[in-house]
Amino acid sequence: MDKKLEDNMPIYVQIMNRVREAIAAGELRPGERVPSVREMAQQFEVNPNTMQRALNELEREGLLESERTAGRFVTEDKALIGKLKKEMAETTVDAFRREMAALGFSDEEMLDFFRKRCQVTGGGQLERIG
Amino acid sequence: MDKKLEDNMPIYVQIMNRVREAIAAGELRPGERVPSVREMAQQFEVNPNTMQRALNELEREGLLESERTAGRFVTEDKALIGKLKKEMAETTVDAFRREMAALGFSDEEMLDFFRKRCQVTGGGQLERIG
Amino acid sequence: MDKKLEDNMPIYVQIMNRVREAIAAGELRPGERVPSVREMAQQFEVNPNTMQRALNELEREGLLESERTAGRFVTEDKALIGKLKKEMAETTVDAFRREMAALGFSDEEMLDFFRKRCQVTGGGQLERIG
Amino acid sequence: MDKKLEDNMPIYVQIMNRVREAIAAGELRPGERVPSVREMAQQFEVNPNTMQRALNELEREGLLESERTAGRFVTEDKALIGKLKKEMAETTVDAFRREMAALGFSDEEMLDFFRKRCQVTGGGQLERIG
DNA sequence: GTGGTCTAGACCACC
DNA sequence: GTGGTCTAGACCACA
Numbered sequence: 001m002d003k004k005l006e007d008n009m010p011i012y013v014q015i016m017n018r019v020r021e022a023i024a025a026g027e028l029r030p031g032e033r034v035p036s037v038r039e040m041a042q043q044f045e046v047n048p049n050t051m052q053r054a055l056n057e058l059e060r061e062g063l064l065e066s067e068r069t070a071g072r073f074v075t076e077d078k079a080l081i082g083k084l085k086k087e088m089a090e091t092t093v094d095a096f097r098r099e100m101a102a103l104g105f106s107d108e109e110m111l112d113f114f115r116k117r118c119q120v121t122g123g124g125q126l127e128r129i130g
Numbered sequence: 131m132d133k134k135l136e137d138n139m140p141i142y143v144q145i146m147n148r149v150r151e152a153i154a155a156g157e158l159r160p161g162e163r164v165p166s167v168r169e170m171a172q173q174f175e176v177n178p179n180t181m182q183r184a185l186n187e188l189e190r191e192g193l194l195e196s197e198r199t200a201g202r203f204v205t206e207d208k209a210l211i212g213k214l215k216k217e218m219a220e221t222t223v224d225a226f227r228r229e230m231a232a233l234g235f236s237d238e239e240m241l242d243f244f245r246k247r248c249q250v251t252g253g254g255q256l257e258r259i260g
Numbered sequence: 261m262d263k264k265l266e267d268n269m270p271i272y273v274q275i276m277n278r279v280r281e282a283i284a285a286g287e288l289r290p291g292e293r294v295p296s297v298r299e300m301a302q303q304f305e306v307n308p309n310t311m312q313r314a315l316n317e318l319e320r321e322g323l324l325e326s327e328r329t330a331g332r333f334v335t336e337d338k339a340l341i342g343k344l345k346k347e348m349a350e351t352t353v354d355a356f357r358r359e360m361a362a363l364g365f366s367d368e369e370m371l372d373f374f375r376k377r378c379q380v381t382g383g384g385q386l387e388r389i390g
Numbered sequence: 391m392d393k394k395l396e397d398n399m400p401i402y403v404q405i406m407n408r409v410r411e412a413i414a415a416g417e418l419r420p421g422e423r424v425p426s427v428r429e430m431a432q433q434f435e436v437n438p439n440t441m442q443r444a445l446n447e448l449e450r451e452g453l454l455e456s457e458r459t460a461g462r463f464v465t466e467d468k469a470l471i472g473k474l475k476k477e478m479a480e481t482t483v484d485a486f487r488r489e490m491a492a493l494g495f496s497d498e499e500m501l502d503f504f505r506k507r508c509q510v511t512g513g514g515q516l517e518r519i520g
Numbered sequence: 521g522t523g524g525t526c527t528a529g530a531c532c533a534c535c
Numbered sequence: 536g537t538g539g540t541c542t543a544g545a546c547c548a549c550a
Binding site for chain 4: 525
């Protein structure tokens with residue numbers, strides 16, 4: 001039982017994670033055009049400035065590229081996307097292990113529990129849980 | 131790439147989760163006395179009232195029991211604690227599967243990735259990653 | 261749903277009611293000697309001064325009589341005791357009717373409910389309820 | 391003549407009883423909107439937090455339901471309200487029997503006394519008797 | 521010292 | 536405006 005409580009990340013960082021996720025998952029494909037800042041700001045229900053900031057940062061990371069008039073596009077550098085996906089997955093796995101360890105699970109027990117859980121609940125509907 | 135952003139849970143709920151976790155993990159053992167309201171309020175850096183509320187709710191759930199002047203104690207109902215641990219683990223696993231699925235992983239790929247990650251990083255130090 | 265909340269009666273008045281009740285019920289019989297102030301103060305867990313005041317007031321009402329050396333005695337005036345009993349019963353009945361009326365019961369419904377309740381629960385154990 | 395004196399229930403519990411009573415009596419009808427926390431706090435002359443607590447607890451019991459911005463409403467579950475009314479009436483009747491028994495009345499004598507009292511005093515004005 | 525209650529007053533999200 | 540959360544600090548009964 002440690003002491004400090006969670007911190008709220010800035011909204012633009014949260015959005016960046018969402019977009020990174022979509023790129024890593026292939027939901028946004030390499031070279032694909034992404035919606036306009038205004039559209040995405042509406043989707044995420046945030047101020048266009050906030051959206052702009054998120055997209056700019058993603059551009060600095062090389063995940064997005066903007067072409068003056070034509071709009072913004074997902075990078076075509078598949079190695080970069082692969083690296084992104086790997087890093088995000090590592091972060092997720094590490095967080096998972098940390099939480100399960102906090103509940104007293106060893107790595108082997110986590111595996112067992114995970115497998116049992118996959119059998120109980122189907123694979124497909126999980127997106128809706130929570 | 132869905133729309134909704136973070137949930138801001140009330141502090142007292144966050145605290146409840148921390149304590150639940152500690153009980154599930156056996157870090158707080160059945161029948162053990164927990165620190166006083168005022169002490170825990172200092173530990174968590176919240177107002178004693180907020181702490182009181184969190185502990186009251188946990189008492190209502192049967193995880194804690196208070197005795198007038200002697201203090202508060204963890205329940206000795208091990209079945210209840212077992213159920214708690216199972217439910218928290220399910221929630222954690224489900225969240226994990228959802229996030230990994232969002233990154234494009236199938237259940238099998240998650241397992242592979244998890245195992246590889248366990249080999250790379252040791253088992254023990256993971257609590258510090260984060 | 262009215263506005264003001266209950267008031268706490270002074271302790272000595274509460275004690276007076278208890279003693280009146282005992283006299284009305286015949287638990288303390290006419291002419292019977294009552295325990296000393298000090299004893300009763302212990303029984304009721306109050307300060308002897310408070311007890312003294314309660315007994316003095318009861319004396320002024322004529323329910324108790326003190327004889328210098330011999331102690332305090334319950335009055336032998338059975339008419340007075342009868343009147344006391346009747347008045348206390350009336351107060352109790354009125355309070356009962358008021359509360360039941362507040363719950364939406366008519367006098368007839370109260371009677372029905374009362375009779376049903378008497379059948380369900382025995383007569384004797386009621387002293388222990390509540 | 392037993393020993394223990396009055397019970398000092400917390401204010402929020404006293405308020406809960408008042409509101410429960412109003413609901414049981416149909417004074418607050420199923421589905422009806424109750425006044426805002428702040429209004430009721432003024433009516434009962436307590437702090438809004440105390441009022442909030444009382445209403446929260448009633449919500450937990452299922453008697454009230456709150457809707458974000460629209461206010462709080464009495465449950466429409468009439469069975470629940472019926473159960474509430476029955477339980478409160480039982481409590482009241484039991485207390486009545488206990489008090490009358492303490493005055494030396496048998497169940498039959500209580501009935502007689504009750505009936506006589508109803509004839510003497512009218513049915514309607516009783517709410518005002520204090 | 522413990523848990524529990526209460527007040528006063530602030531801030532937030534929602535619409 | 537609504538319900539909800541949080542803080543700061545007081546007081547109480549128990550033993």
